[in-house]
Amino acid sequence: DAKTTQPNSMESNEEEPVHLPCNHSTISGTDYIHWYRQLPSQGPEYVIHGLTSNVNNRMASLAIAEDRKSSTLILHRATLRDAAVYYCILIRGGANSKLTFGKGITLSVRP
Amino acid sequence: DAGVIQSPRHEVTEMGQEVTLRCKPISGHNSLFWYRQTMMRGLELLIYFNNNVPIDDSGMPEDRFSAKMPNASFSTLKIQPSEPRDSAVYFCASTRWTGGAGANVLTFGAGSRLTVL
Numbered sequence: 001d002a003k004t005t006q007p008n009s010m011e012s013n014e015e016e017p018v019h020l021p022c023n024h025s026t027i028s029g030t031d032y033i034h035w036y037r038q039l040p041s042q043g044p045e046y047v048i049h050g051l052t053s054n055v056n057n058r059m060a061s062l063a064i065a066e067d068r069k070s071s072t073l074i075l076h077r078a079t080l081r082d083a084a085v086y087y088c089i090l091i092r093g094g095a096n097s098k099l100t101f102g103k104g105i106t107l108s109v110r111p
Numbered sequence: 112d113a114g115v116i117q118s119p120r121h122e123v124t125e126m127g128q129e130v131t132l133r134c135k136p137i138s139g140h141n142s143l144f145w146y147r148q149t150m151m152r153g154l155e156l157l158i159y160f161n162n163n164v165p166i167d168d169s170g171m172p173e174d175r176f177s178a179k180m181p182n183a184s185f186s187t188l189k190i191q192p193s194e195p196r197d198s199a200v201y202f203c204a205s206t207r208w209t210g211g212a213g214a215n216v217l218t219f220g221a222g223s224r225l226t227v228l
Contacts, residue, residue: 017179034216043115043202043219044154091215098167099144099204099217 004088006105012078013110020073020105022088027068031090035073037060038104039084047073047086051093083109115220116205123226127189132223135184136205144217145178146202154202160186179208192210193227200224 005023012018024033034049042048048055048062054095061074075082087104116135122131136143144159158168163180171178175194180186190197204217 036217043204043222044217046216049216098156098159099215101158103153103204111128 004090004102006086006088006102008103009106009108011108011110012075012082013024014080015077018075018078018082018107018109020086020088020107021070022072023070024090025069027090028057028092030093032093033062033064033071033080034089034091034099035060036087036089036099036101037084038087039081043088044101049091078107078109080109080111083107115131115203115205115218115224117201117220119223120221121224121226123228124193125228126194127192128227129189130193130197130225130227132188132203132225134188134203134220136186137202137207137218138184140205140207140218141183142206142208142215143180143186144204144206145186146204146219147199148202148222149199157188190225193225195227198225198227202205 030051032051035047036044037047038044048057048060050062050064063072085104085106087101089099118133142161143156145153147157148154154171155170157170158178160180176190178188200222202219202222204219206215206217208215
């Protein structure tokens with residue numbers, strides 16, 4: 001799977017929007033962009049994924065650049081419970097590809 | 112749905128002892144993954160199964176580690192003999208893979224925290 005690059009950490013204020021960036025310049029045409037997050041002392045949980053178009057669900061939005069070499073996870077109103085490590089991962093569609101985690105970005109939320 | 116169920120949640124054992132971690136995937140899921148997480152190395156994929164068959168075990172550290180999936184609803188990860196460097200949180204995850212165009216969404220268990228003294 002192609003690699004992703006994320007900042008090590010970000011801080012946000014409660015109830016403000018948060019934009020978490022991810023670069024994936026070597027993405028291939030069939031790679032899906034997935035985001036998972038891991039709350040303290042819990043297993044990773046799925047957040048959202050997309051291929052080319054922007055995606056919205058109840059947890060977040062995913063904005064994908066037109067050239068697909070970067071993407072942004074958007075939390076519309078951060079809560080204290082959103083403090084977690086967020087992982088941006090590329091997975092080849094169709095194959096039962098391995099989900100390979102990088103270091104992720106640690107999001108801190110200030111009250 | 113009860114989600115992915117792992118047991119035990121915590122295990123403390125002494126070096127040299129055998130450790131068995133258990134996982135019950137979500138009903139209907141046909142792919143199962145074992146991960147290990149440490150501060151130093153992050154989340155590492157150890158092995159995964161499709162339809163109870165091991166597909167890729169290249170992440171298994173050494174022969175002391177073995178994993179089995181005797182049926183669609185149960186998998187074990189065994190460490191024999193255990194060593195202090197095996198101390199980690201071990202996660203099991205499952206997904207329903209149809210081989211289609213969509214990519215997999217994994218559901219993780221709560222993990223088994225292993226401490227080897």
